[in-house]
Amino acid sequence: MSFVVQPAQAHSPSSLGSPSLSSESSHSGKSLRSVAPRYLRIGTAVAGGGHHVDQPYPDPFTYDKPYRKVLAKEFNSASPENQMKWEFIHPERNRYNFGPADAIVRFARENGQVVRGHTLLWHSQNPAWLNEGTFTKAELRQILKSHIFTVVGRYKGKIQQWDVANEIFNENGEYRQENIWIRELGPGIIADAFRWAHEADPRAKLFLNDYGVEWPGVKVDAYEALAKQLLAQRVPLHGFASQAHLSMRYGAPDQLAGVLQRFDNLGLETAITELDVRMDLPEGGVPTAEQLTTQATYYKTVLDACLAVDSCHSFTIWGFTDKYSWVPVFFPTEGAATVMWDDFTRKPAYYTLRDTLARALR
Numbered sequence: 409m410s411f412v413v414q415p416a417q418a419h420s421p422s423s424l425g426s427p428s429l430s431s432e433s434s435h436s437g438k439s440l441r442s443v444a445p446r447y448l449r450i451g452t453a454v455a456g457g458g459h460h461v462d463q464p465y466p467d468p469f470t471y472d473k474p475y476r477k478v479l480a481k482e483f484n485s486a487s488p489e490n491q492m493k494w495e496f497i498h499p500e501r502n503r504y505n506f507g508p509a510d511a512i513v514r515f516a517r518e519n520g521q522v523v524r525g526h527t528l529l530w531h532s533q534n535p536a537w538l539n540e541g542t543f544t545k546a547e548l549r550q551i552l553k554s555h556i557f558t559v560v561g562r563y564k565g566k567i568q569q570w571d572v573a574n575e576i577f578n579e580n581g582e583y584r585q586e587n588i589w590i591r592e593l594g595p596g597i598i599a600d601a602f603r604w605a606h607e608a609d610p611r612a613k614l615f616l617n618d619y620g621v622e623w624p625g626v627k628v629d630a631y632e633a634l635a636k637q638l639l640a641q642r643v644p645l646h647g648f649a650s651q652a653h654l655s656m657r658y659g660a661p662d663q664l665a666g667v668l669q670r671f672d673n674l675g676l677e678t679a680i681t682e683l684d685v686r687m688d689l690p691e692g693g694v695p696t697a698e699q700l701t702t703q704a705t706y707y708k709t710v711l712d713a714c715l716a717v718d719s720c721h722s723f724t725i726w727g728f729t730d731k732y733s734w735v736p737v738f739f740p741t742e743g744a745a746t747v748m749w750d751d752f753t754r755k756p757a758y759y760t761l762r763d764t765l766a767r768a769l770r
């Protein structure tokens with residue numbers, strides 16, 4: 409690795425995150441986006457909605473000024489974490505709530521960032537009116553179509569990539585039956601969603617997006633078969649994305665480049681869309697220096713995979729500071745999954761990403 413941990417400094421978040429852990433200094437003060445190859449977008453989730461609503465702080469994107477400063481400086485791609493999801497942007501059948509998503513799109517424009525739209529067809533975070541309503545199949549189909557035309561149409565020309573279909577397969581490579589659209593309308597609705605999104609914004613790149621696809625297996629096979637089928641039907645599918653929510657319990661994703669290459673071979677773009685690396689926290693909640701070193705290697709493995717595959721032009725982490733990470737909310741004994749501490753000081757993983765980006769082929 410390209411950083412050295414000073415033993416005397418270990419065991420406190422502030423010292424573990426200090427720049428002295430990085431052996432490199434030539435990029436000191438530079439941002440991830442400034443050292444990255446021009447073809448590669450470096451993104452983050454933009455914190456708001458979802459788990460943040462129950463936390464004792466105001467909306468991070470709206471109110472945390474230091475957060476916004478780092479967001480603007482370090483990244484040239486932005487993914488609304490929750491603000492474009494159905495329950496957030498379409499809370500009532502006849503009412504859309506565009507304000508928070510509009511604010512992110514505006515911020516992105518002002519700061520030279522592209523936006524990844526997330527997401528249009530998903531089993532989760534759908535509003536109660538949809539989950540609990542009674543609709544005929546024709547009505548449901550019209551509801552989805554109208555949502556896609558309204559949301560994608562509103563941001564036409566302002567979204568680089570859309571996660572059209574999110575997490576549609578389970579771990580056995582079967583369509584998720586908890587997905588209301590697939591359950592009620594059949595998997596053919598996926599092709600329709602792509603067609604509608606393309607009609608609404610012909611320039612946006614349309615993606616399949618999922619976790620648990622970082623290693624080969626039945627889930628990746630299912631996506632490959634679906635991608636082939638959609639392409640054969642001339643459906644406007646443009647990309648396949650690995651979310652890459654990783655846990656140090658399960659080992660580094662050392663076969664990820666091979667997985668991405670399979671989709672590159674089909675002529676698709678590829679992307680990393682939600683990378684984070686969680687770990688079991690020791691008593692006291694502070695990761696050891698060794699854990700942070702391992703975490704940095706995981707981050708690097710994913711970035712290297714993206715850099716190794718020609719079609720990978722977008723590399724996004726799911727939040728950049730532990731202050732706002734979804735991880736401790738979902739996995740109470742795990743955490744420290746992002747590249748910065750709560751006070752935005754950098755962890756070894758940050759410096760490793762920056763070194764790797766700076767050394768990447770242009």
Ligand code: G3I
Nearest residue numbers: 457458459460462489490495532533619651653682734737
């Ligand atoms: O909907 C319930 C609501 O009924 C209840 O009153 C409330 C009480 O806590 O919880 C609400 O659910 C919350 C949900 O967002 C909907 O707003 C969950 O607690 C909350 O944990 C959840 O968090 C979001 C999560 O997606 C939901 O799946 C996170 O903020 C967001 O970071 C996370 O992001 C997802 C990506 O979109 C897709 N890939 C996985 C990734 C991590 O889970």
